[in-house]
Amino acid sequence: xxxxxxxxxxxxxxxxxxxxxxxxxxxxxxxxxxxxxxxxxxxxxxxxxxxxxxxxxxxxxxxxxxxxxxxxxxxxxxxxxxxxxxxxxx
Amino acid sequence: xxxxxxxxxxxxxxxxxxxxxxxxxxxxxxxxxxxxxxxxxxxxxxxxxxxxxxxxxxxxxxxxxxxxxxxxxxxxxxxxxxxxxxxxxxxxxxxxxxxxxxxxxxxxxxxxxxxxxxxxxxxxxxxxxxxxxxxxxxxxxxxxxxxxxxxxxxxxxxxxxxxxxxxxxxxxxxxxxxxxxxxxxxxxxxx
Numbered sequence: 001x002x003x004x005x006x007x008x009x010x011x012x013x014x015x016x017x018x019x020x021x022x023x024x025x026x027x028x029x030x031x032x033x034x035x036x037x038x039x040x041x042x043x044x045x046x047x048x049x050x051x052x053x054x055x056x057x058x059x060x061x062x063x064x065x066x067x068x069x070x071x072x073x074x075x076x077x078x079x080x081x082x083x084x085x086x087x088x089x090x
Numbered sequence: 091x092x093x094x095x096x097x098x099x100x101x102x103x104x105x106x107x108x109x110x111x112x113x114x115x116x117x118x119x120x121x122x123x124x125x126x127x128x129x130x131x132x133x134x135x136x137x138x139x140x141x142x143x144x145x146x147x148x149x150x151x152x153x154x155x156x157x158x159x160x161x162x163x164x165x166x167x168x169x170x171x172x173x174x175x176x177x178x179x180x181x182x183x184x185x186x187x188x189x190x191x192x193x194x195x196x197x198x199x200x201x202x203x204x205x206x207x208x209x210x211x212x213x214x215x216x217x218x219x220x221x222x223x224x225x226x227x228x229x230x231x232x233x234x235x236x237x238x239x240x241x242x243x244x245x246x247x248x249x250x251x252x253x254x255x256x257x258x259x260x261x262x263x264x265x266x267x268x269x270x271x272x273x274x275x276x277x278x279x280x281x
Contacts, residue, residue, distance in 0.1 A: 015097055022099075022154065026258065029146040030265035062096050081164040085101030088247055 001078040007059050008086065014055060014062075017048045092153070099157040100251045102164040103244035109181030111240040112169040113199060116186075118162045118236070118252075120196030120204040123228040125162055125252075129155035131209040131225065135218045141273050144215060144266045148222075151259050158252055163194050165248060216274075219267040223260055230256040 003011075024041035031037060052062055064074045118124045132152030139145045170178070170192045178187045185201055196204035210221055233253035237246055 011097060012101055015099065015101060018097075019099060022150075023258070026147065026150055026154075026262050029150060030143050030262055030269060032143065060096065063093055065093070080096055080098045081102075081160070081167050083098075085098075085103045088101040088103040088244060 001082045002084050003078065004059075007055075008083075010051070010055050010059075011083075012085070014048065014051050017044055017051065020044050021048055098161055098164060099154070100161055100248060102161045102168070102248045104165060104168045105242045105244045107169060107172045107177070108240050108242045108245065109169060109173055109177060109183060111236070111242060111245055112166050112173075113181060113183050113186070114236055114239055115162055115166050115199075115245075116197055116201075117199040117232055118229070119159065119166065119194060121198035121202075121232070122208040123225060123232050124196075124198070124204070124208075125155050125159035125229075126196055126204055127208045128225055128229060129153075129159060130206070131211070132222060134209070135211045135222070138213050139215055139218075139270075141269060143269050144219070147262050147266045151262065154255070154259075158255065161248060161252065165245060166194060167192075169245075215270045216267065219263055219270065222263045223267070226256045226260040226263065230260075 021041060021044040024037055024044065027037055028034065028041060056062055056066060060076055061068070061074050066073070068074065120126055129152050132148045132155065136145055136148040136152070139148060170183075173181075173183075173192075175187055178184065186195070186197075189195070198204075211218060230253055233249050233256065237249050237253070240246060
């Protein structure tokens with residue numbers, strides 16, 4: 001399912017940032033005192049929260065933990081497996 | 091607890107309709123070294139880990155594996171979605187079509203259903219972590235076999251991402267193993 005170009009770009013940006021934060025999360029699990037990694041993690045996390053807020057108010061919920069109008073907005077298509085990511089990471 | 095996020099970890103894409111690779115991708119959906127085995131193995135092994143680093147890494151990698159399971163499911167869904175029953179039968183997916191239609195099902199590339207016998211949890215953290223490091227290597231090899239079996243650029247790009255994750259997880263489990271060994275060494279002196 002095709003989605004709006006601008007929306008797809010923002011979703012991919014969120015996915016990339018989230019992945020970076022997760023990679024640092026795993027690294028920090030076994031290096032909890034690495035201050036450089038920790039600072040980077042926190043920087044990505046701040047950016048991510050901001051971007052997710054914009055995406056959710058503009059397009060669609062990323063989690064059900066949102067205040068919804070009627071009808072319940074969480075069920076909106078497309079779901080992640082249905083989205084056409086147009087050549088993936090490129 | 092877990093919470094679902096309405097996004098994939100990686101923008102999985104397929105170029106064409108390579109049903110042969112769709113059939114083979116079930117190795118990673120419900121095979122012995124599948125993402126499902128990995129996720130359930132790590133999440134199950136968390137409970138008696140002796141140090142917080144190990145509890146965290148099993149929880150977080152276990153969770154990531156379920157996101158990978160979803161990526162494999164997405165690749166299969168996107169390929170099969172474009173196929174007719176005749177095409178599926180011709181590509182060797184007849185048994186799957188008859189029993190599951192275009193739905194996914196946790197069986198391996200040969201149709202053998204997933205079983206908990208693929209995984210172990212045996213309390214000893216050294217033993218459990220070694221099993222996990224072996225599991226990551228087996229999954230890496232499976233991805234290499236899959237990448238060698240298709241020309242679909244989307245499938246190759248997506249599987250290459252997943253293959254790299256196996257390498258990173260192996261590294262993190264190795265570090266957790268070292269931390270547990272150091273912890274056990276310290277504990278010996280207090281006895």
